[in-house]
Amino acid sequence: MRLRQLRIGTRLVLAQALVLLAAIVTAGVIAAVVGPPLFHEHMLQADHAPDPSELEHVERAFQTASIISLGIAIVAAAALALAVSWFLSRRFQEPLTRLQRAAAEVAAGRYATRVPVGDAGPELDALAESFNTLGTQLASTEDTRRRLLSDLAHELRTPIATLQAYLEGLDDGVRHWDQTTRSVLGEQVTRLARLATDLDAVSRAEEGHLRLTLEPAIPAELIAAARDTVAGRFEEKHIRIDVTATGSGQVEVDRTRFLQVLTNLLDNARRHTPAGGTVTIDTQREEDWITVSVTDTGDGIPPAQLPHIFERFYRGDAARSRDEQGSGIGLTISRAIVEAHGGRLDAYSHGPGRGATFTIRIPTLAVNGEGASSCLRGSGQG
Secondary structure (H helix, E strand, C coil): CHHHHCCCCCCCHHHHHHHHHHHHHHHHHHHHHHHHHHHHHHHHCCCCCCHHHHHHHHHHHHHHHHHHHHHHHHHHHHHHHHHHHHHHHHHHHHHHHHHHHHHHHHCCCCCCCCCCCCCCHHHHHHHHHHHHHHHHHHHHHHHHHHHHHHHHHHHHHHHHHHHHHHHHHHCCCCCCCCCHHHHHHHHHHHHHHHHHHHHHHHHHHHHHHECCEEEEEEEHHHHHHHHHHHHHHHHHHHCEEEEECCCCCCEEECCCCCCCCCHHHHHHHCCCCCCEEEEEHHHHHHHEEEEEEECCCCCCCCCCCCCCCCCCCCCCCCCCCCCCCCCCCCCHHHHHHHHHCCCCEEEEECCCCCCCCEEEEEEEECHHHHHHCEEECCCCCC
């Protein structure tokens, strides 16, 4: 138990000392047992046979010289071994001590703590790099958590304030229960319900609990169904939907979830495309993959915002992940659903005012058995 309480440097020195002691004992025993008989045999085979007293004197001289030489060698070896052990223990102890202190700092919530890399050998350097990566990820997670709480409070503030104002107005007699009041209250309740539903979906996705009911489907049929769902909203804004297809194939998807992705992308494109614009849905077969792209002629996305648009509640100058009626996590859910099918959802844009393209890449039915799963294995950003 006490040995476990010793520092690794001390234990390393002790281990080296034990090895050295074993080597000394072994060398001493072998020298004492093997050396004298061999020397005596050589003396007897010499051309000049010594008399007994001379032979005894020579053998004692040999033993004394052997003991002295072995003793000097042992002392020199011990000193050198202990010096090397001390040096190596310091080399190991210092980076481990730094890691221990840095881990304590991170545990205390100071995620910016890092440890130096490059002076402790490849194994400890790899450990330091992994620790620094962990710190970066924890800092990012903490930043996301804080932003999520802040944005969630922002998203809840508007409908709650509206409900509170109308209820106070009803109590004070300023407002009356009519169709307008009922409509406003109903819209805010629906907004809160949508937010709760979407947050639950994102949580399930990130925990790997988003269940999918997979079945074969033809992409063209799914696209047609999604187009019919949003057609009325597009007509109200005078936006045209064009559909093009290259190649054919089947995919294995959860129809309800996949239609949710397509309608999310189409609604997102509609919100950011001016009247008279065009949204194009393009389907292509690329070897064992099917790609579905939704391209609009709308606001576009600044390059600095592209890496963040799939984050929950992300808001930018032209944040496409939310609008005044959305929950702000539609794109997050869409990416999670696509990744649950073994695919990818990516966004591209040439900049503000030049439109944007959202591309779904999903394996065909022939290879989908390896790529898809009945439950989520990954989630989107945020």
